[in-house]
Amino acid sequence: MPLGEGLKVRFWGVRGSISCSGAEYTRYGGNTSCLEVTAGGRRLIFDAGTGIRPLGLDLARQTPIDIDIYFTHTHLDHIYGLTFFAPLFGKGNAVRLWAGHLEPPYTLKNVVSNLMKAPLYPVSLEVFQARVEFKEFKSGQQLACGEIAMRTAPLNHPNGATGYRVEFGGKSICYITDTEHRGDGPDKTIVELCRGADVMIYDSSYTDDEYDRYRGWGHSTWQEGVRIANAADVGTLAIFHHDPSHDDAFMDGVAREAATARPGIAPNGLPRVIVAHEGLTISP
Numbered sequence: 001m002p003l004g005e006g007l008k009v010r011f012w013g014v015r016g017s018i019s020c021s022g023a024e025y026t027r028y029g030g031n032t033s034c035l036e037v038t039a040g041g042r043r044l045i046f047d048a049g050t051g052i053r054p055l056g057l058d059l060a061r062q063t064p065i066d067i068d069i070y071f072t073h074t075h076l077d078h079i080y081g082l083t084f085f086a087p088l089f090g091k092g093n094a095v096r097l098w099a100g101h102l103e104p105p106y107t108l109k110n111v112v113s114n115l116m117k118a119p120l121y122p123v124s125l126e127v128f129q130a131r132v133e134f135k136e137f138k139s140g141q142q143l144a145c146g147e148i149a150m151r152t153a154p155l156n157h158p159n160g161a162t163g164y165r166v167e168f169g170g171k172s173i174c175y176i177t178d179t180e181h182r183g184d185g186p187d188k189t190i191v192e193l194c195r196g197a198d199v200m201i202y203d204s205s206y207t208d209d210e211y212d213r214y215r216g217w218g219h220s221t222w223q224e225g226v227r228i229a230n231a232a233d234v235g236t237l238a239i240f241h242h243d244p245s246h247d248d249a250f251m252d253g254v255a256r257e258a259a260t261a262r263p264g265i266a267p268n269g270l271p272r273v274i275v276a277h278e279g280l281t282i283s284p
């Protein structure tokens, strides 16, 4: 997308856990987590699920590319698109990879290089032609990319995950996946991070009805998303990280129920709840 001035997010992958294809996924999409956030002439990528492959093809038409990719965490569905990100194969490109959830002995570099190791993968890190930098931080730290400010916070997920709040020009988008609610009221860390945000993109893998079967897997429900969005006075809740068992017809049902649970238009002009789909761009 052209680099406009205002804060904007485009969804290149909205699926959780594993990518899926088929006629029943055409409208919401089957690629796993990948967001493109643009503001003030900069572009940030969040997560490298399979959605990063088409994004990379889109970007590869321009050279040179200088870009930052921020990981929520390194579970496969958020990282296995990385090795198909075309700009990594372009000489003269610069790609910085950021993660805030890893504890020793893990580093982002050894996670990515293990992903590209025999017998899991045919070629190693050295295949990348771009200048690749691995950057570590600790969830909770503040970050900045040009004039874009970012706050981060740890999420409740096996092996850790980082939630992000991106701010530019008085607008804010929060990216909160993957995370599991604890059942003792809205997660205070998330409420604090997302307080008053224009948009909160939230791990809505399950419905409340399904959740009991998946305790401990590290995911949440769209209904919990509504409770947190209300507690944090968030403008728009974006339902995200759809379970692969939730096809288009199921997601239409979620959209209808969610619109009843959180009706109306937010001060940012967007509906108070939306269901993210591949290709959707929103600008609060």
Ligand SMILES: [Zn+2]
Pocket (backbone or CB within 6 Å): 016, 017, 033, 075, 077, 078, 178, 241
């Ligand atoms: Zn995930």
Ligand SMILES: [Zn+2]
Pocket (backbone or CB within 6 Å): 073, 075, 157, 178, 218
């Ligand atoms: Zn995960």
